[in-house]
Amino acid sequence: MTEATYNQKPTSTVNTTVREITCFNTSTENIDHSVVNSFGEEWKKFSEFSDEEINQLGNMYFDIITPAMVNKNTYGIDIGCGTGRFTRYLTDRIGFMEAIDPSEAIFTADKLLDKNKNVRLSMASTDNIPFEDETFDFAMSIGVLHHIPDTPKAMQDCVKKVKIGGYFYTYLYYSLDNKGMFFKMLLSVVTAIRKVTSSLPMILKKFVCDILAVVFYMPLVLTGRFMKLIGLRKAAEKLPLSAYQDKTFFVIRNDSLDRFGTSLEQRFSRKEIEQMMRHSGLDEIVISENTPYWHAVGKRIK
Ligand SMILES: C[S@@+](CC[C@H](N)C(=O)[O-])C[C@H]1O[C@@H](n2cnc3c(N)ncnc32)[C@H](O)[C@@H]1O
Structure with missing residues (x-):
């Protein structure tokens, strides 16, 4: 070709x-x-x-x-x-x-x-x-x-x-059109945080987004993984950020920077x-x- x-x-x-x-x-x-x-x-x-x-x-x-x-x-x-x-x-x-x-x-x-x-x-x-x-x-x-x-x-x-x-x-x-109120409220919180994090200088932005990967993503991801382990697969899949339950920490850190580090998101x-x-x-x-x-x-x- x-x-x-x-x-x-x-x-x-x-x-x-x-x-x-x-x-x-x-x-x-x-x-x-x-x-x-x-x-x-x-x-x-x-x-x-x-x-x-x-x-x-x-x-x-x-x-x-x-x-x-x-x-x-x-x-x-x-x-x-x-x-x-x-x-x-x-x-x-x-x-x-x-x-x-x-x-x-x-x-x-x-x-x-x-x-x-x-x-x-x-x-x-x-x-x-x-x-x-x-x-x-x-x-x-x-x-x-x-x-x-x-x-x-x-x-x-x-x-x-x-x-x-x-x-x-x-x-x-x-736009979370297939999700309920809880997810939408969570998105409002994330958007408010993103407005601040995305305006930080790059070094600080990377650092803060890594912290957010640990304190925001990981508790939900680990809870979901645990629920799957004890047989609650369906419930685990209903958790926010369920798509990350089988992803590596590297991918999660990357997406945290993507999500919290970008000023324009529609x-x-x-x-x-x-x-x-x-x-x-x-x-x-x-x-x-x-x-x-x-x-x-x-x-x-x-
Ligand atoms: C979230 S990244 C996605 C990268 C890749 N598609 C992926 O999924 O791994 C968004 C990419 O869009 C690029 N981008 C931003 N504005 C663009 C534009 N006007 N035209 C083409 N690419 C653009 C950025 O440089 C960035 O690499």
């Missing part, structure tokens, strides 16, 4: 020990630079995922992806790839992957993907994806669009790079996500019933 040529001139290229990374203009409109800088720092800290962690996460996120959507003939793009952990999950299952991110995280992805030959990395943002429209069989944007000021516009910018008949997959933070209901996807030209939309909420895939029909 031959990769597409870029549709614009780069601003620079960086030669790492692994590959050449091409950088495009990211001083665009639909981007929050403080969020991007924060992620660049975050991914420097959380860069070393084991194969086991990647497989566990990938199996969870890609439960709704079928071989018709991703196979060895598929040309894909990971938009907002971060460390490249999900690109890495797909490299054994796909023809070729482009991975783009506007932050320094692209250099972390370069290391995580150092053995993967069917990947090209570029520094770019959703509103300046350096490929012609209708280039890809499969595009994905995981945990990205809710950190962009205009999420519906960002989704449209991603979907237009997919061929008609191709697929777009996304994970967006949910949340959407299942219905809003479906509408946004339809408005972007997608149909045959499948939204997973499983965590993380909500992850969804749709076929581009127009």
